[in-house]
Amino acid sequence: MNPLNLTSPPRYDRLTMSLHWLTALLVIGMFASAQIWERLAKGTPLRKELQALHISCGILLAVLVVGRLFWRLTHGRRLPAANSGVMNLAAKTAHWALYALLLSQIVLGFLFRWAQAEPFNFFGLFDVPTLLTFDKSMKSVFGGLHEQVAWAIVILAGLHAVMALVHHYGLRDDTLRRMLPGRGSN
Ligand code: HEM
Numbered sequence: 074m075n076p077l078n079l080t081s082p083p084r085y086d087r088l089t090m091s092l093h094w095l096t097a098l099l100v101i102g103m104f105a106s107a108q109i110w111e112r113l114a115k116g117t118p119l120r121k122e123l124q125a126l127h128i129s130c131g132i133l134l135a136v137l138v139v140g141r142l143f144w145r146l147t148h149g150r151r152l153p154a155a156n157s158g159v160m161n162l163a164a165k166t167a168h169w170a171l172y173a174l175l176l177s178q179i180v181l182g183f184l185f186r187w188a189q190a191e192p193f194n195f196f197g198l199f200d201v202p203t204l205l206t207f208d209k210s211m212k213s214v215f216g217g218l219h220e221q222v223a224w225a226i227v228i229l230a231g232l233h234a235v236m237a238l239v240h241h242y243g244l245r246d247d248t249l250r251r252m253l254p255g256r257g258s259n
C-alpha cells in the first residue's frame with residue numbers, strides 16, 4: 074500500500090489544483106499561439122488578434138501565478154514529498170525553477186510590450202498603464218529573452234509532466250492523483 078494514503082490528506086486543496094491546471098492550460102495555449110502567429114504574414118488580422126489574445130492571457134497569467142504563490146505560502150495544503158533523496162531535491166528544484174521562470178517571463182512580457190509601445194489592454198476592457206518607457210532598441214533584447222525563457226519553461230514543464238506520468242504509470246503511486254479532483258479531495 075502507498076504510505077501517502079496513510080500519512081496525509083489524499084489530495085491538494087481545490088484552489089491549488091485549479092490554479093495549477095489553469096496555469097498549465099494558459100502556458101501551453103500562450104506558447105502555441107506564438108508558434109501559430111509566427112507562421113502568419115506580418116500585419117494580418119489573425120496575427121494581430123492572436124497577439125492581443127496572448128497579451129490578455131499574459132495579464133491573467135500574472136494574476137494567477139502571483140495568487141498561486143501567495144496561496145501556496147499561506148493557506149495552501151502541504152503534502153509530504155512524493156520522492157525521497159536526490160529525486161526529492163530534483164523535484165523541489167524543478168518546481169521552484171518553474172515558479173522563477175514563470176515570474177521572469179511575466180516581467181519580460183510586460184517590459185516587451187512597453188518597449189513595443191503598442192496597445193496594451195486586457196480583452197479590450199481596460200488599458201494597462203505604461204509604467205516604464207524604453208528606447209526602441211530594447212524591443213529585440215526583451216523579445217529575445219522572452220523567447221528563450223518560453224522555451225526553458227516549455228522544456229522544463231514537459232519533463233515535469235513526463236515525471237508525473239512516470240509516477241502514475243511506472244511507480245503506480247498517488248503523486249498525479251493528488252493533483253487531480255476526485256472523491257475525498259477535501
Ligand atoms: C509562460 C508564459 C508565456 C509564454 C510561453 C510566452 C511565449 C511567447 C513567445 C514564444 C513569443 C514570441 C517571441 C518572439 O517572437 O520574439 C511571445 C511574444 C510576446 N509575448 Fe509572451 N509568453 C508568455 C507570457 C507572456 C506575458 C505574461 C506577457 C505579458 C503581457 C507576454 C507578452 C508578449 C508580447 C507583448 C509578445 C510580442 C507580441 C508581438 O509581437 O506583438 N507574454 N510570447
Ligand code: HEM
Nearest residue numbers: 096097100101145155168171172230234237238248249252
Ligand atoms: C506548463 C505546464 C505546467 C506548469 C507550469 C506546472 C507547474 C507546477 C509547479 C510549479 C508545481 C509545484 C507545486 C508546488 O509545490 O507549489 C507543480 C506540481 C505538480 N504538477 Fe505541474 N505544471 C505543469 C503541467 C503539469 C502536467 C501536464 C502534469 C501532469 C501530467 C503536472 C502534474 C503535476 C503534479 C502531479 C504536481 C504535484 C507534485 C507533487 O505533489 O510533488 N503538471 N506543477
